[in-house]
Amino acid sequence: MVSTPQPTLRDRAWSAAAAVPDPELPMLTIAELGILRGVELVDRFVEVTITPTYSGCPAMAAIALDIERALHEAGIENTRIRLVLAPAWTTDWLTDEARAKLARNGIAPPGARGSNCLFDNTPVPCPRCESNATERIAEFGATACKSIWRCTACREPFDHFKCH
Amino acid sequence: MATTSIAVVDDRLFAAVLARADDALILGHRLSEWCGHAPMLEEDLALANIALDLIGQARLLYEYAATIENAGHTEDDYAYRRDPHQFRNILLVEQPNGDFAHTIIRQYLYSAFAHAFWQAMTSSADAALAAIAAKSVPESAYHLRHAAEWTIRLGDGTEESHRRAQDALDALFPYTGEMFAIPETETDLIVGGILADPATIRPAWTASLDRILAEAGLAKPQSTWMQSGGRRGRHSEHLGHLLAEMQILPRSYPGAIW
Numbered sequence: 001m002v003s004t005p006q007p008t009l010r011d012r013a014w015s016a017a018a019a020v021p022d023p024e025l026p027m028l029t030i031a032e033l034g035i036l037r038g039v040e041l042v043d044r045f046v047e048v049t050i051t052p053t054y055s056g057c058p059a060m061a062a063i064a065l066d067i068e069r070a071l072h073e074a075g076i077e078n079t080r081i082r083l084v085l086a087p088a089w090t091t092d093w094l095t096d097e098a099r100a101k102l103a104r105n106g107i108a109p110p111g112a113r114g115s116n117c118l119f120d121n122t123p124v125p126c127p128r129c130e131s132n133a134t135e136r137i138a139e140f141g142a143t144a145c146k147s148i149w150r151c152t153a154c155r156e157p158f159d160h161f162k163c164h
Numbered sequence: 165m166a167t168t169s170i171a172v173v174d175d176r177l178f179a180a181v182l183a184r185a186d187d188a189l190i191l192g193h194r195l196s197e198w199c200g201h202a203p204m205l206e207e208d209l210a211l212a213n214i215a216l217d218l219i220g221q222a223r224l225l226y227e228y229a230a231t232i233e234n235a236g237h238t239e240d241d242y243a244y245r246r247d248p249h250q251f252r253n254i255l256l257v258e259q260p261n262g263d264f265a266h267t268i269i270r271q272y273l274y275s276a277f278a279h280a281f282w283q284a285m286t287s288s289a290d291a292a293l294a295a296i297a298a299k300s301v302p303e304s305a306y307h308l309r310h311a312a313e314w315t316i317r318l319g320d321g322t323e324e325s326h327r328r329a330q331d332a333l334d335a336l337f338p339y340t341g342e343m344f345a346i347p348e349t350e351t352d353l354i355v356g357g358i359l360a361d362p363a364t365i366r367p368a369w370t371a372s373l374d375r376i377l378a379e380a381g382l383a384k385p386q387s388t389w390m391q392s393g394g395r396r397g398r399h400s401e402h403l404g405h406l407l408a409e410m411q412i413l414p415r416s417y418p419g420a421i422w
Contacts (some may be wrong), residue, residue: 041315052220052299054216054217054220054299054303055217055220055221055224055296055299055300056217056218056219056220056221056223057220058216059182083226085224085295085296086294086298087297087298087302088289088295088298088302089298089299090302092365105302114412126372137206138206138209138210139309139310139313140206140209140210140212140213140214140306140310141209142214143218144216145215148206151272162306164302
């Protein structure tokens with residue numbers, strides 16, 4: 001065969017799936033978060049592979065439904081969602097653009113990519129005034145992926161997307 | 165759809181996976197009992213978040229158990245349609261919440277073990293278990309830090325908080341032996357590199373306890389007598405009450421969805 005429509009379908013499916021926003025962090029897409037791991041054509045199905053952020057992330061079912069709806073709206077039928085655990089999701093997969101978006105939305109992004117930021121006590125700058133004079137109020141916040149902080153310079157409380 | 169209990173196969177790997185799933189589910193359920201009742205809003209969120217992680221880990225393990233068993237059972241069947249004697253969790257995790265100190269000390273004793281256990285399990289010869297372990301390591305690291313910080317705060321706090329933390333430690337310490345005991349059915353799995361050898365986990369657990377309890381000003385109980393029975397399905401009466409509450413809805417309304 002000289003050409004097939006498959007690459008086009010796969011690319012269209014990727015674009016549709018990649019644009020799905022995260023239900024709990026709607027300023028980010030599932031592609032930017034690293035939840036979307038792949039889109040392949042398997043046995044006449046468009047197979048979308050996703051991975052959970054946390055084991056108990058309650059958003060996974062909603063994300064799977066949102067992907068199916070997005071593909072349907074893009075005119076793509078015969079879809080299936082595959083959940084994989086390995087390699088385990090890490091905040092290292094957040095793109096730089098995703099980190100910038102978090103900060104613009106008042107959420108301090110996780111530590112630098114590739115760093116061993118879990119418990120290394122590097123300062124978490126305030127997403128509003130960029131001061132390093134911040135302190136952790138609570139390890140666990142409104143969602144599994146966030147902790148609660150406050151800035152002692154501008155006195156604003158803020159969420160921090162935890163290193164993982 | 166039957167309301168009756170299910171029977172499960174007798175298989176060593178299946179039983180070992182089910183036991184770890186039961187640990188996570190029962191402790192996760194216990195912590196969820198604090199939802200709306202914790203001493204402060206931040207702790208309400210924290211305990212609910214940790215419960216969510218543990219129930220998530222339990223679901224992954226039950227799903228894997230279902231593929232091993234290959235009997236058409238689902239994660240819900242294991243959680244909702246087994247009787248107390250079919251659960252294989254260690255007795256520590258079914259102990260009642262008690263006061264906040266009991267909950268925190270129970271959580272610390274378990275988390276210090278679980279973090280070391282999952283770290284060791286990332287190199288399991290079983291790829292599915294290694295993948296679940298890799299998910300669980302960072303989660304259990306946060307659980308451990310949370311519980312350790314509270315253990316120090318309570319132990320090194322007021323006279324009242326110290327007394328309650330020490331009481332909790334004295335009461336719960338005899339339940340820690342089960343974490344390191346090796347059921348006869350698991351020796352082959354350890355030799356085969358599928359399950360981590362508890363003997364290799366104990367040093368990390370002991371080191372954590374020595375450091376945190378010293379900082380908390382709490383005395384490590386010297387008693388060497390340990391409770392046992394959970395891994396054989398012999399439970400305290402508390403598990404029956406817990407399951408009655410956890411299972412009543414799916415058993416009363418079989419197949420109900422929402």
